[in-house]
Structure formats: C-alpha cells, structure tokens
Amino acid sequence: xxxxxxxxxxxxxxxxxxxxxxxxxxxxxxxxxxxxxxxxxxxxxxxxxxxxxxxxxxxxxxxxxx
Amino acid sequence: xxxxxxxxxxxxxxxxxxxxxxxxxxxxxxxxxxxxxxxxxxxxxxxxxxxxxxxxxxxxxxxxxxxxxxxxxxxxxxxxxxxxxxxxxxxxxxxxxxxxxxxxxxxxxxxxxxxxxxxxxxxxxxxxxxx
Numbered sequence: 001x002x003x004x005x006x007x008x009x010x011x012x013x014x015x016x017x018x019x020x021x022x023x024x025x026x027x028x029x030x031x032x033x034x035x036x037x038x039x040x041x042x043x044x045x046x047x048x049x050x051x052x053x054x055x056x057x058x059x060x061x062x063x064x065x066x
Numbered sequence: 067x068x069x070x071x072x073x074x075x076x077x078x079x080x081x082x083x084x085x086x087x088x089x090x091x092x093x094x095x096x097x098x099x100x101x102x103x104x105x106x107x108x109x110x111x112x113x114x115x116x117x118x119x120x121x122x123x124x125x126x127x128x129x130x131x132x133x134x135x136x137x138x139x140x141x142x143x144x145x146x147x148x149x150x151x152x153x154x155x156x157x158x159x160x161x162x163x164x165x166x167x168x169x170x171x172x173x174x175x176x177x178x179x180x181x182x183x184x185x186x187x188x189x190x191x192x193x194x195x196x197x
Contacts, residue, residue, distance in 0.1 A: 024136070025138065026134035026136050026139065028125060028134075029138040029139070032138060040138075041137050
C-alpha cells in the first residue's frame with residue numbers, strides 16, 4: 001500500500017531502527033511498509049499516524065494516489 | 067500503541083528444543099537396535115539446533131528463534147506453516163496412493179491424512195467461533 005512513512009520519517013530525521021523501536025516492531029517491518037511490501041495492521045497504522053501526528057488517511061493511500 | 071501483546075518466548079527455546087530432540091531420537095533408535103541411525107538423525111537435529119542458536123545474521127534464522135517478533139513476522143510464520151502443512155499433506159496423499167498401487171492398505175498414511183483434515187476443520191471451527 002502506498003504510504004508516506006519514509007517521507008514523514010526523513011522529515012523528522014529518524015532512522016528506520018528508531019521508528020521501529022518507537023512502534024515496537026522490527027526495522028525490517030518498517031522497511032517493508034516503506035517499500036510497500038507489507039500492509040500494516042490497523043493498530044500499527046493508527047500508531048504510525050498518531051506518532052507522526054496525522055491521520056491514517058494522510059499516511060496510507062489505498063487507491064494508489066497520494 | 068502496542069501492536070503485539072503476545073509475550074515473546076525466550077530466544078534460546080526453539081534452538082534448545084530442536085537440539086534436545088536429538089536425545090530421544092538417539093534413544094529410540096538405540097532401543098530399536100539401530101544406534102548408528104539414531105546418532106545420524108540426532109546429530110542432524112543437534113546441528114540444526116546449533117545453527118539456529120548461532121545464526122544471528124540471518125533474518126530467517128532470527129524469525130525461527132522468535133527474535134524481534136512482530137505482526138509481520140507472525141504473518142510470515144503463519145504463511146510458512148501453511149506451506150509446510152500443504153507440502154506434508156501432499157506428500158502424505160502421494161504416499162497413500164503409492165501404497166494403494168503397491169497393494170498395501172496405506173492405513174498409516176490414510177490415518178494421518180484424516181488427522182490432518184480433522185485438525186484443519188476443528189481449527190477453522192474454533193477460530194471462527196473465537197473471532
């Protein structure tokens with residue numbers, strides 16, 4: 001699923017490992033989400049959106065458009 | 067937000083269990099009068115357990131050990147287990163048919179196939195009630 005996690009993370013100067021630690025998931029999972037190989041669960045999607053102080057709709061784009 | 071409330075098993079558990087399986091394997095074949103086979107099979111189990119324990123650079127081995135478990139690795143584990151079940155059932159079905167062709171009753175393979183399907187149906191029913 002298209003998402004803006006990489007951009008949001010980069011804007012805050014975070015590494016994948018740091019974001020992974022904050023989300024209590026592995027670095028590989030953050031990488032898989034950023035590269036659209038894995039669609040996170042709703043709880044993780046909500047946690048990511050809250051962490052970046054935005055909404056799930058702003059972070060994830062099911063219809064393929066940003 | 068916690069995304070995985072499951073308490074992780076200790077890292078050493080899976081390697082230990084795999085390696086420890088070598089002991090009853092050796093004992094069983096020893097009792098059966100084939101200690102050399104027991105040593106071979108037990109050695110394979112021990113080697114696999116040690117590989118699991120020391121393979122820290124491989125993501126696959128880390129997942130097998132349960133290191134850094136999260137929702138994605140659990141999903142991968144489910145898919146891998148499904149693949150394993152599919153291969154086992156396919157092999158059993160093949161052995162069952164081969165037994166029939168050889169004129170044997172194929173009872174062991176048939177019973178295992180029934181056990182697999184009963185487990186599948188039961189698990190679906192229970193999971194459906196719980197979800």
